[in-house]
Amino acid sequence: xxxxxVRGALVAALLLAxxxxxxxxxxxxxxxxPARSGPCVEDPKVMRRSHMDFLKHDRDxxxxxxxxxxxxxxxxxxxxxASKADGRVLGSxxxxxxxxxxxxxxxxxxxxxHASTARTAPxxxxxxxxxxxxx
Amino acid sequence: xxxxxxxxxxxxGSAAGFAGAMIAPGVFLYDYANAGVSDGASxxxxxxxxxxxxxxxxxxxxxxxxxxxxxxxxxxxxxENGLPGTTRSTDSQWIRKVDLKDLRTGxxxxxxxxxxxxxxxPCVDVCPTGASFKRADGIVLVDRHTCIGCxxxxxxxxxxxxxxxxxxxxxxxxxxxxxxxxxxxxxxxVHKVDRGGTPSCVEAxxxxxxxxxxxxxxxxxxxxxxxxxxxxxTAQLRxxxxxxxxxxxxxxxx
Numbered sequence: 001x002x003x004x005x006v007r008g009a010l011v012a013a014l015l016l017a018x019x020x021x022x023x024x025x026x027x028x029x030x031x032x033x034p035a036r037s038g039p040c041v042e043d044p045k046v047m048r049r050s051h052m053d054f055l056k057h058d059r060d061x062x063x064x065x066x067x068x069x070x071x072x073x074x075x076x077x078x079x080x081x082a083s084k085a086d087g088r089v090l091g092s093x094x095x096x097x098x099x100x101x102x103x104x105x106x107x108x109x110x111x112x113x114h115a116s117t118a119r120t121a122p123x124x125x126x127x128x129x130x131x132x133x134x135x
Numbered sequence: 136x137x138x139x140x141x142x143x144x145x146x147x148g149s150a151a152g153f154a155g156a157m158i159a160p161g162v163f164l165y166d167y168a169n170a171g172v173s174d175g176a177s178x179x180x181x182x183x184x185x186x187x188x189x190x191x192x193x194x195x196x197x198x199x200x201x202x203x204x205x206x207x208x209x210x211x212x213x214x215e216n217g218l219p220g221t222t223r224s225t226d227s228q229w230i231r232k233v234d235l236k237d238l239r240t241g242x243x244x245x246x247x248x249x250x251x252x253x254x255x256x257p258c259v260d261v262c263p264t265g266a267s268f269k270r271a272d273g274i275v276l277v278d279r280h281t282c283i284g285c286x287x288x289x290x291x292x293x294x295x296x297x298x299x300x301x302x303x304x305x306x307x308x309x310x311x312x313x314x315x316x317x318x319x320x321x322x323x324x325v326h327k328v329d330r331g332g333t334p335s336c337v338e339a340x341x342x343x344x345x346x347x348x349x350x351x352x353x354x355x356x357x358x359x360x361x362x363x364x365x366x367x368x369t370a371q372l373r374x375x376x377x378x379x380x381x382x383x384x385x386x387x388x389x
Contacts, residue, residue, distance in 0.1 A: 067184065
């Protein structure tokens with residue numbers, strides 16, 4: 001009886017500790033490399049929730065109708081959010097796209113086909129671009 | 136001025152303005168429609184505008200200028216589109232150099248063959264998902280977001296123009312996404328054409344001094360390609376299939 005009580009208390013303590021650490025880690029979010037600063041095309045809160053819908057809408061305008069320079073373009077995302085260090089959005093959990101997707105545990109398959117390197121990347125790292133290598 | 140005159144003057148003034156407004160849009164519409172007929176689509180399109188059906192992009196390949204063994208267009212295509220350039224039977228090839236010889240006369244030809252950008256594309260007819268499509272300006276493309284990799288279009292294409300990507304891809308260009316499990320083919324460098332440019336193969340052929348490929352709007356009577364097609368005998372490959380290709384060849388038997 002006493003052993004059962006002790007075990008229960010331990011479990012409760014662990015649960016409490018876990019629940020205390022959880023929200024703090026969630027609030028902090030992923031740690032990302034610095035990228036080019038400046039305002040995003042939408043409010044960051046809106047982008048976090050809806051960027052996939054924006055991209056899906058505008059990709060059809062570009063692929064099917066030939067409209068270039070749409071507001072929500074994946075290559076524009078990459079150009080702005082690529083890490084200053086190596087010009088990429090993939091590679092480690094500190095890179096913008098991979099870091100946030102790893103944090104949110106959401107599969108990221110854009111870069112199976114799309115380039116994950118910014119157009120303005122440093123020459124040395126642009127050559128080393130291997131999309132998909134991060135997985 | 137008495138009150139009657141003033142009202143009369145106001146009435147005449149507003150009537151004249153109204154008549155002007157009626158005429159102006161009429162004149163504008165007439166000119167616009169007329170321009171579309173007489174000049175073709177000589178007005179360059181802004182990249183923010185959708186592709187227009189008044190344009191039909193095409194190429195004319197002069198086989199008498201195309202040198203056997205020259206691969207400038209193929210190499211330029213590989214560089215522009217981030218293709219590996221390897222030639223195993225399963226590797227992607229957007230342009231193939233085909234060497235032909237008439238055994239009776241000994242007449243030899245070397246021609247680049249790529250997607251012919253048909254007006255009636257069989258690949259689009261057979262695609263079960265709608266991934267294979269023809270844009271308003273006649274460029275035939277694969278929407279990789281929708282392609283399931285069934286390769287039916289590859290079997291339907293009379294020109295063997297399409298390739299399937301068998302292996303994971305690396306080194307994609309920002310403007311040319313490509314990946315494993317999708318079919319792909321010549322896009323007529325659509326990312327450059329949309330911004331007013333010319334396909335890379337055409338530029339490379341000119342830079343190499345051959346000038347065997349002319350790119351332009353088949354619907355614009357003033358364009359170089361339309362003038363050439365009017366003046367010299369050209370042929371579409373397998374014209375008997377009535378696919379009405381956008382790519383034409385000069386110097387091959389029709």
